[in-house]
Amino acid sequence: MIGCVSPPTGGELTILGLDPVSDGPAIRARLGVVPQEDTLDVELTVRENLLIYGRYFGLRRDVIAERTARLLEFVQLTDRAADQVEPLSGGMKRRLTIARSLISEPEILLLDEPTTGLDPQARHVVWDRLYRLKQQGVTLVLTTHYMDEAEQLCDRLVVMDAGKIAAEGSPRELIAAYSTPEVLELRFRLEQQEQAAEKLADVPVDRIEVLADRILLYTTSGEDALAAVQARGLEPATSLVRRSTLEDVFLRLTGRRLED
């Protein structure tokens, strides 16, 4: 809807002060889009992909050439400029898609799961580049299933569950509102888990989540909770005290059922 390719189904929508139904081309001229699936032309070279896209935005050839050089530098693909896209790695294609979305110097960049399917190194490169864009003043709107990604990149985030907004705020605000400062993660031998969960019921913590493989105790002090657990004669196979993350917020808000 924001990219003006789906009509609004209800309510009112304005993007950059414009109406998406009548001003689609004018709005899209100021947006950059990184779709979930790389829609690069794999038969063309890296540079040609940017040339084509620049032309779609009506840019002059010299402007495109100048930006191409800068953007390929930015996404670390300069030495692949003349290569065909097909054999590039997943991370490289992703970075090229990001470079392509920036050819028009958009005011808003829409990203759909920008690092899904990338290895950890490639993810960090993408995150780093997106963070730099943010610092340059580009508004990033991104959807992700990765809570660590949201934590890394978002100033303001919205948790959606079944098409409804479940919560909204900065990562820190959300953690403060929906979780406790610390979490004690306990892992028992599988046959002992159920029994242990019963014995833990009266441990003085804010909330207990019994997952299939672990038990999470939400509390202000993980160490105190662990001491209380041990005082009950329980011996977990592993125990870990950690800070709350957005993952905990997400679990709390959307429940533990399997999502589609």
Place this chain on the structure above:
Amino acid sequence: MTQAFAVRQLRFWLTNYRRTWQGSIYSGVLSPVLYLGAMGLGLGTLVNAHSKASLGGVSYLAFLAPGLMAATAMQTAMGESTYPVFGSVKWLKTYQAATATPLRPADLFHGHLLFTTLRLAMNSAVFLAVMAAFGAVRSAWVLTTVPAAILTGLAFAAPIEAYAVSCAKETSFAALFRFGIIPLFLFSGTFFPVSRLPAAVRPLAYLTPLWHGVALCRSLSLGTAQPWASALHVGYLIAVTAIGVYAGNQTYRRRLYA
């Protein structure tokens, strides 16, 4: 505005074409050489000996060549409007990529039609050159067959593209080719006059765009064109093209704006 956007998409296809144009020129030359050689000259010696009069007093080669030019335009249109369009929306998804830019679905459609027009112009010009080399050119009027062949091609390209973008599977094209293009190629007056068809199916032939294209190209090439008949052919082909463009505007939009 719309036109400028369509031209941006045309330039995309031209950039793409840069890597395949040589191959397309070879096949553009080879196909008429084979057909005109085998049919026009080879089979033609038999036809000429038997019944030159039934072809209006011209050699079989002179009869066949302009008809084949129209039929070749149809084949070119078929080639350009099926897999390239389907692939753009289904395999490469370059159409989806383009919808994130100022371009609208109709711009993508019109851009590709412009590209197809250029390809038709190229192939028709190459065909004409081969025709001249075979000695099948009778007057300078033959130059008017090029726009006539382009129009014939567009009468196929526009509706086929409208269909191709909405296809779920590419197997539809094999059926279209087998049951649509090949029968048209064989029975729309390219190789023999439609008047030789059984009376019952003759009206069917007159309804096909290819027959109008063949009749138009042939009459222009042989210098037998009548103003009213030509106007009818041109009008029919334009009407089919216009319906195709209208349909394509809808199907492109439906496929790309979900």
